[in-house]
Amino acid sequence: MAIPGNFLSPTTESVDPNTSGWTTKLNCTIGRGIGGRNGDGCLSVRSVAAGEMQARTVSSYPVAVGTVYYAFADTSGATSTGERIGIRWLNGTGGEVSITWAMSTAGASASWHRVSVAVPAPAGAAQAQVVLSSTETGASVSHYWENVYLGLPIRTLGNLLPFNTESSEVDASGWTPVVNATISRQVPVISWGVSVYTAGGHTLAMSTVAAGNASVLSVERPAVTPGQEYLAYAYLQPPVLTAAAWIELRFYDANGNQVGAQRSTLAAPGTGMYRQRASMVAPATAATCGMAAGLDGASAGQVLRLETVVIGVAGKIQSGSVLPYADSSFEQGIAGWTVPTGVATLARTTPWGESAYEGSYSLAASSSTATVSTIRSARFPVTGDVNWRARIIAKAAAGTWTTVLVRVRWYDATDADLGASTGTAYGFAGAGWWGLSSDAEAPATATQGAVELVATAGSASSVLHVDAVTLRQVLPQTAVEAHSDDGYVQLTLRELPLDYLLTVYRVTEGGARALVRGVHGLISQQVITSDVMVIEDHEAPIGQSFYYRIEVYEAPGDTAFTRSSEQVALTLDDINIAWLKDPGNPQRACKVLVAKAPDWQRPIEQAAFVVRGRRNKVILSGRRQGLEGDLAIWTRSDAERESLHLLLDSGNVLLWQATPGMGVTDMYVSIAQVTEGRVGKLAQEQWRAWSLPLTEQDMPVTTGINGAAGRTWQDVVAEFVTCADLLEVYATSEDLLLDRRMG
Template identity: 65%
Template sequence: MAIPGNFLSEATSSMDPVVTGWTPQLNCTISKGSGGRVGDGCLAVRSTAAGEMQARIVGSVLVTAGTLYYAFADASGATVPERIGIRWLNKAGTVLGTTWSLTTMAASATWHRISVAGQAPVGTTRAQVILSSTPAAGGVYSYYENVYFGLPIRSYGNLFPFSVESTEIDATGWSAEVNATISRQVPVTTWSADWYYAGGHTLAMTVTAAGNASVATVDRPTVTPGTEYLAYAYLQPPVLSAQAWLELRFYDGAGNQISAQRAYLAPVSTGMHRQLLSATAPSNAVTCGIAAGLDGASAGQVLRLETVVVKVAPEIMAGTVIPYANGSFEQDSGGWVTAAGAATLARSTPWGVGGYYGSYGLAISSATASSSTIRSPQFTVPDAPGLNWRAQIVAKSAAGAWSTVTVKIHWYDGVGGDLGASSGTVYALPAGSWYQLITDAVAPAGTVQAAVEVVASASATSSVMYVDAVALWQVLPQTAVQAVDADGYIKLTLRELPVGDLITVYRVGADSSRTLVRGEDGLINQNTILSDAMVIEDHEAPLNTAVSYYIELYSTAGALASTRASTAVMLTLTDTNTSWLKDPGNPQRNVLVMVAKAPDWQRPIEQASFVVRGRRNKVVLSGRRQGLEGDLAIWTRSDEERKALHLLLDSGNTLLWQAAPGMGVDDMYVNVAQITESRVGGAAQEPWRAWTLPLVEADMPVTTGVNGARGRTWQDILTEFATWQDVLDTYATWEDVLLDRRKG
């Protein structure tokens, strides 16, 4: 699978099926090796003699001077460590310089990440990726694959810039706070081949003397009071017993620290572990920062950090009123208490053993075979009375045995007065797997707050149960549809989807025919579910015709788990003199135009005729008759419509033409040939234009996906660009901002 945003071709990146995208640069020969990660192939670079050997891409890639670029590769070499560089060239092909990464700290035959980032110097027009190692003899091999070159790959929504998130450029985004020095290092770290957010460089905190040590970010992004933020970073502790921690801090307008939330890592190895924590910005908070450190460290110990992120905390389930901190248990037990019984509560340990939603869960331990009631803190439930609410926990029996687990919702008034608990739903909890346990209840009169309550009955001594991913939300329709007539689409909203499963979405016509609906990766046909809530805009739904939607959910490919169906809905076009011209992959360009005259259709056919001597009639050999062709005459009625139509037609993409039923034209995918734009007479200032669009019928695009921000938000624009002028210098149009399509 191609790396998103890669400027290199798939063959040059993956070394499959050939390595012709690479060439020796210095002291080496190259060949195609085997045993790669993203395919069998890899680039095998063999030294000719002792000394540095280099290989680079054959051609070069267009770049823009002053722009930051990023390159990474996965490398393997049992004899000698590697480094990666970006080679900058001007328009004459002269090398202006090379930005090199640090060299990996040790040689390793396991696949590990190397990376580098740098700003293209003044005068740069092209760049090359270059790979290097320095063996002590000839005949030494280094292997590479999974190579990326392009713009920096950032975590969407991160308040920190790329320079702080990744440490690929330098370590200036950090300062040594207590008993430490800062540097950058490239340890041998193996990341998943498709995990593109992590590079090779890490921030290294070295402890100066025995005792506590810490470092903190210099960058302090702005926060919104009352908003919960999620912070995380990959931590590599020096020893298994290290007390390594991550801390999210908030500061007031004068730069004074006003609060901090710390989470300690419970490592299972001395490798990289992602530690998460969350906290709500206080009422007087203006900025935030991250700190990390070691308690009780020895002199010379090193704590490494990678992929440092602060962003608005996600909802565990769409609409939940339970904050991330109280439902995920990443830093502590989330304020839960034992209301009755012998159970004790703690964050699970070690890292990764008791977590479903993150790396940790709530560990409920019962020394005796008895029943215990545990309860979350109380949370505000807006406009709750009379509404149906749903509570969820995800639970796992980890030791002993649990006969039943009952999930309830406990109701309270505005001053904490007890309004009682719902009857709840009783579950058996077999050992070995995670199970989603839910219950529904209607909030009684006077309800202002609610808590999730779990009654767990242990049937054996020394029983342990893990609970994670706790959520409480108002029950809304799992499947809802809405016609947005003004913009010509139907909005389909899907809730409570099983994340990680697969989904197929059909549009069902009045004749019960099914058509796959388009998503960001093409037609939605057993696509992976990335969120429990999904909003789909169906811009290809027919006009003035009732349709519904049928959804199939698969646990694995081909294994149908459940189905859903929506109610019927109709997309209305009130003015039958108008029709829609739509770009299926770019719905932001869709235009409603006035029709002057529908086409007079032709259907060409390829034929060859032969005259047979002595016969009256010719012999004609025919191909298959082709689709419709004809000229559509339309008007645009304003300069805005005229510009919008030009934007729609500029790409040359296959379009969808939709007219109201009864006008003698079915919905049709078309290609548009050379267009004619004419004035309609009258004054020069007249905005109306007459257009002739030569149409050729086309098949429905199958692989075309709906373009969009793909997770980018305005926060990413604010983080990446210091001023609006920087945005204007980088993007030509607002559509380019949406699609992150930069000049050059």
């Protein structure tokens, strides 16, 4: 799969199907190896003699001075030293300005591992190339490269921290020592997943000066909203198995005073890289936040490495759940869970990754005897007189559990106990994780609810692991909402099973089906990545009733279940108005006033032959083609005229939709040379008469809906200081939405 935003071509990136994107630079020959992960191919660089060898991209890529660019590659070499990647800067005539090199890896490995570098383009640079380097002990030694990227920095969407604080790829300036520590950067040999683009080669290294506690702190203090829950996480590499490594999410008031903190300590299973999480609701006086990391009781000279450091708004384990992340996922402890009755004891599972359904830890409830224990969460806001669903993911980790009853206990505004719901009892049918849920209607006076488990141990020394706990209001699984003024229908799908496959059809009154378009093209057996999906259908018909059919597959061709929505319809207030839409860019859709519908022609390819002695010619015909004709429309203002120009600029296939009864069905069209004329002699007249030559087209199949791809204003704020900075990077607001940068 191509790396998003890569300046390099897919062939250069993956070395598939050949090495045409690469050439030698120093002391080497190149060839195509096998065994890559981003496609089977990889770049084999073989030394001519002992010493450093270098290969580079054949092409060079335009850059802007001062803009930060990022390059990475996966590499493999069992005996190589000095592995590094560089960005070679060239001037406008192709002359070398300089090369910015990454730090060399700390060791060698035959397994794929990552090297990377990021740096602002220097003065005089107009183009850039990627350079790959390693040092060999002799001649004819091969080194391997693949999955190569050059482009703008790839950062975690939603991260409040800037790219360099997250990755330390440019330098270590995003961090400062707090106590007993020095800061540097290192490039340990670490294997990352082929599609893990936010983790690179450089890591932040905190070294302890003397024995004792040591810590570092991020320099950036991004703004936060009081009352909002935030989640911080980072990969930690402890120096030894017994090290007490931790991260801490900190909050500060407007004067810079710390007003809250949540620490999360890693229970390391080894000395690799492990993602540790910490979450907390921002205190009422919080204005900014930061991230700290450190070691407790460390020896002098020990090193803690950090990678992919993120602070963001905490997501929900399931959309709509009222439980905070800490109480749902148990990443930093048992949060607000207690045992009101019974002998069970609660703890976070250990070590990291041993038992978890979500994240890296779960709640461990241990019963020393074969008795009943009640396990209860803290209380969270609910609304009375509506239906709620409590859900847990659980497994029997040791011993036996006869039943686990899931229910909700209700409380009013004075904290008075209103009793518990009837609940649903479950028995464990086997090993592994099981989803256990229970629905209940909240009493009219209920304002709080707690998830409650009544667990019966069937034997002594039984252990129950619980994870991904949610409590949410039960909403319709499928909902539709017509937005006629904007020409689309919003389809909301809830309670979708993750990693299953989804197909969505639009079914019209005559029973005709058409696939609905999503961000990756038509939604046909696409992988489900969220339990809630909101789809905007901008190609829904106007003026006729239809519904959606949803098909969910456990595997290709293996239907798990189907659903159907209610009937819905879009309307147009004026029969003289029509829609022109770009299926891949719905933000460009415009309404136009129709002056005259086309007089259609249907061309056909024919060859005529005169046969001697026969009166009639012999005609050989091809298939008659689609409709062609000129659509006459008006724009009534400068704003409409500019919108139509924006729509037409791309030359994409468009969708024309008119009100039923006008003799025109919805039609995909290509528009040839456009005529724009004035309708009066006054220069101030804003009306324009247009002639749009239409040619009927098939519906685009692979075109996906362009959008922000998960970016929010927080991502913009994290990268740009002022609005004026945006003017130098984005030509239009649409370019900002789609992250299309000038140059």
